[in-house]
Amino acid sequence: ISKLVKGAPKNVLWGLLQVLSGCAIIVRGQPRGGPPPERQINLSNVRAGALARRAAQSQPDVKDTPDEPWAFQAREFLRKKMIGKEVCFTVEVKTLQGREYGMVYLGKVNTSGENIAESLVAEGLAVVRREGIRGTNQAKAAKRGQWSEGGGAHTIRDLKYSIENPRHFVDSLHQKPVNALYLKTDGSETPEPFAAEAKFFTESRLLQRDVQIILESCPNQIILGTILHPNGNITELLLKEGFARCVDWSMAVYTQGAEKLRAAERSAKERKVRMWKDYVAPTANLDQKDRQFVAKVMQVVNADAIVVKLNSGEYKTIHLSSIRPPRIEGENKDKDKRFRPLYDIPYMFEAREFLRKKLIGKKVNVMVDYIRAATAGAETGPVPAFPERTCATVTIGGINIAEALISKGLATVIRYRQDDDQRSSHYDELLAAEARAIKNGKGLHSKKEVPIHRVADISGETQKAKQFLPFLQRAGRSEAVVEYVFSGSRLKLYMPKETCLITFLLAGIECPRGSRNIPGGIAEPFSEEAMLFTKELVLQREVEVEVESMDKAGNFIGWLHIEGVNLSVALVENSLSKVHFTAERSAYCKTLQSAEETARQRKDKIWANYVEKPPAELAQVSEEKERVANYRAVYVTEITDGLHFYAQDVETGENLENLMETMRAELASHPPVEGAFSAHRGDHCIAKFADGEWYRARVEKVESPAKVHVFYIDYGNREIVSSVRLATLPPSFSTRTLPSQATEYAFAFIQVPQDEDARADAVDCVVRDIQNTQCLLNVEYPGATCPLVTLQFSDSKDDVGLGLVKEGLVMVETRKEKHLQKMVTEYLNGQESAKSARLNIWRYGDFRADDAEEFGYSR
Structure with a gap:
């Protein structure tokens, strides 16, 4: 049956890998550039009980074989004594079938190491087949193991090979650590590259070790879990060494920190180890300044794309990584209806509004995740063409905008192929946010009826516009959102309270026209600059509009204000528009004319080639440029700390x-x-x-x-x-019945002190003299946020601002406009009077440059 193996190796030092039973082990040699060889060694001359064996599922008539008495205890005795230790073995016999029998010792040499077979027999966990193995009499005398009374029926395990309800089993443990024994690593019939090395990596650390497991989830009757070991997390180690990749579908249930797994995988990719040896990062070709930068958001294109302005002044479209905006499945069946994605796709408007209110005009941090290459599209069929897209993670104040959008149910996460690395660097957070949104029934995941936006577009609809005009005229200032900028002075507005879209033309100015509005298609100089100026100032911002009239095409004409700035005045001030003759009948006429005069004197942009009129012509119009004193009665209700009222x-x-x-x-x-x-x-x-x-x-x-x-x-x-x-x-x-009655003004010809004490003295004086009193007011010239005016006491007709100058509470702001020189001279004379009397800010005599800085005035 067997024969002695001549020349069999003696004193071979190998490591123990696995204990198969009480009398059989598997040893493994030292690795040499790959997984080392393995050998099964059966202990000579002893026999331990056979472990239970599950019947093959292909043989339904064959039953499972239970443990023999003391079989499991014998296996456990060897496992605890030998796993992870170095052993020395001598092969004594090799059968025709290739099975090897020998003696196994703990340690490096058999002369001093512990004889495993004798230790097993001494514990009564194995019986001797022939003389020469010590310990039998000792075990019998002590009645250990198989020699104990009762026959050992209590040592037979009641094993179960299946769980009736795996999901309930997992839920019952509430993701708490459970003690377990790592028994086996399954392999594939057609192993992929590095599969054998990965198996060795895991088995050499965990096989037959005592571990703890956390049962995470049970999708489709498959139990997912995490193995915990005092020396580390094998999942992270496999990823870090390039033996594994992250799997999206199960990352969401991993409770030990999915970011740790992504970081481990990222480390392997950066070092290009094993399965990542040919890896190329999605942003490998980008410079650091192009990978991460700060930019200002200028426009929200739709629910997953924004336009930002870089520090260089360049505009760039950024797509939010790994998210899909709301969409309609299938084709739009209503062919007669003009399809408007923003209003007709459920939750598209809510998504756009969320981004608009959160981002417009704000600076954000952009971290580019990948560049999606352009696609040509199909010549026939529905496959569209897409330009190259820069996809990035955009954050503001530490908040990931894509994650916030998804958590509100206003977008979904794109699912990728497992080997597709072009995805968000925070992909797991996006998946977790989507799971929360689904659980809470937010937005797209809600079971409620989808919101419907019935927005009437009356742009170019002359008859509808005529019906709507009186309503807007009576409303005074109405709230609006600038949806689109066609040119410097032509915009499309969304009126939220009226739920309509209108085309709006700025009143009082004549802006350079673009190529689309001129026969021949040649744009006027500075038309593009005017359009960009208007875009930067008002696009997708909340504004207020005053509608005065409409043109023959159904476009409304009026004034647009944003944060106290009149857009018509701003365009004129920045030399991007001229005053139109229709401004003469408006309340902003003087403001516009003054702004135009200042712009002409600078001679830039549209006034670069301006030539002043000859003196004869100036004399002819000098009368028109005289200061107009048209005082009207007002009641002063409030004085601000900045000396506005x-x-x-x-x-x-x-x-x-x-x-x-x-x-x-x-x-x-x-x-x-x-x-x-x-x-x-x-x-x-x-x-x-x-x-x-x-x-x-x-x-x-x-x-x-x-x-x-x-x-x-x-x-x-x-x-x-x-x-x-x-x-x-x-x-x-409402303000439609009666417009807001409080109007903000500032004093003309004076500089407000920046020093708190000096400014407080001036404010106290004004509060004492004019608050809650009736005065006379005249607008002198426009300001950045409000009109600059002179104010007179209604009884004495004394100038309030001039009084502040004479009291030494403020300094004079000189103006260069010719029609204002008489007033400026009067104010400067008042200032000299205060200097002579050394009043307040002039108490130390002549006001030097360093004094001016102390009181917050400009040099």
């Missing part, structure tokens, strides 16, 4: 009193429900002031329900109130 026109004061009286009577009979109003920035509302009365207001900022910043639109004062002191403004008392 708010005033009401006395002429319309009675209208305000009537409105307030009627409104308060209606509120008294139908009181608002406390706490029912939800404040949002820009909303008009009513606010209860300290006197217990309700006033019209506008919400400027919402910090929390307890801290809402409001501006009282008829009086000019501001306050921080709780939302319980706010209520909805009844429509019959």
